[in-house]
Amino acid sequence: MKKLFLFLILLFSFTAIVNAKGVQTKKYNHIVSLTLSGDEMLLGLVPENRIAGLSGKINEDKEISNIVDKAKKFTKVEGNEEVLMSLEPDLIIVADWLSKRITDIGAITGAKVYFYKTPNSYEEQKKLIRDLANLVEEKENGEKLIKNMDDRLKALQNKIAKNYKGAKPRILMYTSFGTTSGKNTTFNDMVKLINGVNVVAEAGIDGFKDISKEKVIELNPDIIIVPIAKKYDNVNKISKLFFEDPSFKNVKAIKNKKVYFIQYKDITPTSQYMINSIEELAKVVYQFKE
Structure with missing residues (x-):
């Protein structure tokens, strides 16, 4: 009986360790977006527990944002470098029109900074979603978003x-x-x-x-x-x-x-x-x- 009990404890411990590691199998698990577009794409691609922060209160403005309710629970960076660094990001998503100063912050925090080209067409938008999905290792979710877009179009x-x-x-x-x-x-x-x-x-x-x-x-x-x-x-x-x-x-x-x-x-x-x-x-x- 003792041997069976010991075996069950070891089995449970091993399973817990494997599951804990499974949560961290993705390369980036503390992601920050600094634009509304980035916020919208990120929330469509990754589980919320992989997001450390979003751009700002603009994503709670129903006149402009498509993610008003989803965005409420996240820290807002609002372009504040101190807030950004305090979030200890491992990936920062930035549009090409934002300051290159973000690259310096990435170097300080050790985060990867991903500058994306702002799309000028529907096809460029799909490519961006696909590229971002690959970066955050959510290829399947990216393809689902794109299929939804194409089917509706x-x-x-x-x-x-x-x-x-x-x-x-x-x-x-x-x-x-x-x-x-x-x-x-x-x-x-x-x-x-x-x-x-x-x-x-x-x-x-x-x-x-x-x-x-x-x-x-x-x-x-x-x-x-x-x-x-x-x-x-x-x-x-x-x-x-x-x-x-x-x-x-x-x-x-x-x-x-x-x-x-x-x-x-x-x-x-x-x-x-x-x-x-x-x-x-x-x-x-x-x-x-x-």
Whole structure:
């Protein structure tokens, strides 16, 4: 009986050790993201117990973030180097537009710093998800996210082809800052994916640029998309810029009352939630019902 009891204790101890080691089989288990896009991708790829911290309170802003509830439980770095170092990260995920100073912090903490290129297209977004999934050793989860995106895009494109037979809608994005998106932007790619024409890209304008009232009149879009954050932007005030300016009266989008306001989070994410944005854009452009 004693031998059996001793054997069971040894067996339990061995199993506990194996299981404990299994939890740490991944290379990175104390990951920190410093951007909202990184936060969104990370939460879609790894278990929460592998995340040490996220970017900031921006990920709890329902006007901008797709992960409001999930993000609440994590420490927010808010660009504070001391907070970042206190989290003792082993991997720091950073967008290419952030300060290279993060590399120095990585050297101090011993963490790997992963700078990712901000996607300018749907395909680049999928590649980023796949690359990040491989880095954090969650390849299967990455492929699930990508399959979900591709399946939904295919269904959406089939719906457009079935229900819309007219000329390609000519679309312009106009922000409350008086800027627009041309070639080599996610917005341009999203428009193409829903069988539309981005009039700014068509005019040869590249990237994010200021756009004058005269240029809007010249481009004469069928539809104008205005990204907004309701608590920051006065929709009525922005509407007046279009509908109460007599110089705009012959612009098709204004004349036909096809100026649409869309929340930033529904039109601009560079994460797996890009597919949500594509669906939302199509819903507005083609006036699809739920």
